[in-house]
Amino acid sequence: MGLLSIIRKIKRKEKEMRILMVGLDNSGKTTIVLKINGEDTSVISPTLGFNIKTITYQKYTLNIWDVGGQKTIRSYWRNYFEQTDGLVWVVDSSDLRRLDDCRYELHNLLKEERLSGASLLIFANKQDIQGALSPDEIAKVLNLEAMDNSRHWRIVGCSAYTGDGLLEGFDWLVQDVASRIYMLD
Amino acid sequence: MEEDDNLPAADSALQRKHAAMIERLSNSHQSRLARKPNSESNSTFISTSSFLSRFSESKNSIESTLSRIRQTPDPHTNPTLKSELDNVSISIADLEKLVAENSFSLPSYEVRTCLKTITDLKQLVEHVTSEVIPRKKFSFKNKSTKKITTQNDTVSEVPNVESKDSVLRVLDSPGFRGKENEVLVKEFGRGNDEEIREFVLSELKGCDVRLMGSVRALFVHKLIDCKVYVGPVFGSVLIEEVTNCVFVMASHQIRIHQAKRCDFYLRVRSRPIIEDSDGVRFAPYCLKYEGIEKDLEEANLGEETGNWSNVDDFKWLRAVQSPNWSILPENERVGTVDISS
Numbered sequence A: 001m002g003l004l005s006i007i008r009k010i011k012r013k014e015k016e017m018r019i020l021m022v023g024l025d026n027s028g029k030t031t032i033v034l035k036i037n038g039e040d041t042s043v044i045s046p047t048l049g050f051n052i053k054t055i056t057y058q059k060y061t062l063n064i065w066d067v068g069g070q071k072t073i074r075s076y077w078r079n080y081f082e083q084t085d086g087l088v089w090v091v092d093s094s095d096l097r098r099l100d101d102c103r104y105e106l107h108n109l110l111k112e113e114r115l116s117g118a119s120l121l122i123f124a125n126k127q128d129i130q131g132a133l134s135p136d137e138i139a140k141v142l143n144l145e146a147m148d149n150s151r152h153w154r155i156v157g158c159s160a161y162t163g164d165g166l167l168e169g170f171d172w173l174v175q176d177v178a179s180r181i182y183m184l185d
Numbered sequence B: 001m002e003e004d005d006n007l008p009a010a011d012s013a014l015q016r017k018h019a020a021m022i023e024r025l026s027n028s029h030q031s032r033l034a035r036k037p038n039s040e041s042n043s044t045f046i047s048t049s050s051f052l053s054r055f056s057e058s059k060n061s062i063e064s065t066l067s068r069i070r071q072t073p074d075p076h077t078n079p080t081l082k083s084e085l086d087n088v089s090i091s092i093a094d095l096e097k098l099v100a101e102n103s104f105s106l107p108s109y110e111v112r113t114c115l116k117t118i119t120d121l122k123q124l125v126e127h128v129t130s131e132v133i134p135r136k137k138f139s140f141k142n143k144s145t146k147k148i149t150t151q152n153d154t155v156s157e158v159p160n161v162e163s164k165d166s167v168l169r170v171l172d173s174p175g176f177r178g179k180e181n182e183v184l185v186k187e188f189g190r191g192n193d194e195e196i197r198e199f200v201l202s203e204l205k206g207c208d209v210r211l212m213g214s215v216r217a218l219f220v221h222k223l224i225d226c227k228v229y230v231g232p233v234f235g236s237v238l239i240e241e242v243t244n245c246v247f248v249m250a251s252h253q254i255r256i257h258q259a260k261r262c263d264f265y266l267r268v269r270s271r272p273i274i275e276d277s278d279g280v281r282f283a284p285y286c287l288k289y290e291g292i293e294k295d296l297e298e299a300n301l302g303e304e305t306g307n308w309s310n311v312d313d314f315k316w317l318r319a320v321q322s323p324n325w326s327i328l329p330e331n332e333r334v335g336t337v338d339i340s341s
Helices: A003-011 A029-036 A096-110 A135-141 A166-181 B004-035 B043-071 B080-102 B108-132 B141-151 B292-298
Strands: A016-023 A050-057 A060-067 A086-092 A119-125 A153-157 B175-180 B183-187 B198-205 B208-212 B217-224 B227-243 B246-260 B263-268 B273-275 B280-284 B325-327
Touching: A003 B080, A016 A029, A016 A096, A016 A166, A029 A050, A029 A060, A029 A086, A029 A166, A060 A166, A086 A096, A086 A166, A096 A135, A119 A135, A119 A166, A135 A153, A153 A166, B043 B080, B043 B108, B080 B108, B175 B183, B198 B208, B217 B246, B227 B292, B246 B280
Parallel strands: A016 A060, A016 A086, A086 A119, A119 A153, B175 B198, B183 B208, B198 B217, B208 B227, B217 B227, B227 B246, B246 B263, B246 B273, B263 B280, B280 B325
Antiparallel strands: A050 A060
């Protein structure tokens, strides 16, 4: 995290955080955002482009950028990297065949310098499906232990369908970002 | 801050905040002075130079630790190395914090130099880590034992075709895989307590697939010359690499990738999408089996939404109709398909 961005944040009166949601298509990014915002999740089309949601969470204002995950538009993800405080990587834990793709895309993303200071939350989504891998198994498959040890990260199992685990994940993310950015308060 | 009549209150709040900030700053200043007692008269100079000496002290200790780690004779067998490296990362993080805390009082040149140093240190740690502890090569193999034990108590009809050596193990979701010219029938959740879960259709050729009852998620991969009839999917369908197939399915979400010359008879709650596909045609859902109305109703798919024709083509982001898909002319549609056995 650049020092300039720290100072910029301190100067700003409202406590804003910028959260970027990414992951393969069909992982449930939009459903998670709508669920946590208390909106209807029964009709969601695959995201063509992106959605922005501003949510007041605890005493912070989260600007959540939910970016579509289809292969064609993954190359546009980098347009959203600038000034990201928290990164949310969403995994479809029941899509066993594409876990290789998922690992590849994640590690590709983490090489990005502009995201090097961002806290990383991994949602092992769709835990309500019987065949889904557990968060521990997902962590192994994604080789999370190999991550640079200066990175703040955590993996949380969740179900965007039932809402389980979503708050736990966001609580951690918001606290972790806050402790870095607003540590002078 | 908020409204005019609140001004005095807001003012005092502001003042309190201001006072608190001043106090914090002076506290941290005091503590800096306390750390470096041999003070001189110029205060900015003291804090800057004392900060710099502290900074270079920790920097040197980090560097010497790293070079010691590097020269450890047999790094691969030494178990303490990993924790030592972790400690180094922690001290670097502390150093970064120190810079952030002092950024107010430091000249901008020093701040930049210090940040640069920290970045270099981080890279050095990474470099040493990769040198000393080679990254474990990723493989699915050591995981498989665990999965197999859980597999025993779940009901599934997975043919054990996956060998342990295959790099990309198609894991243990129930499904039909690797069949040719067969009629494959599956009924979900009929008269037993089997949970509704995910289902996989993979590497099928010339097959007739009939899935009745509700399923939570459906993955379709590598199908050629198949006919696929599916009851309600209470979640999403993901289709990849299909050629010359007919699909009749109802679902909340449908994603179609790399499809060639396929017809889709759909009922979808949201807009179906295609990507890297051509020659695909769409028509409304037309499946019948005993009890399908109830199944559809329970999966929230009881009503025709008309979305079967609202197709988004991710390879054609323009206002005019995509050349990759079309609506199936009525006289070419199959009519109602009844798969009751």
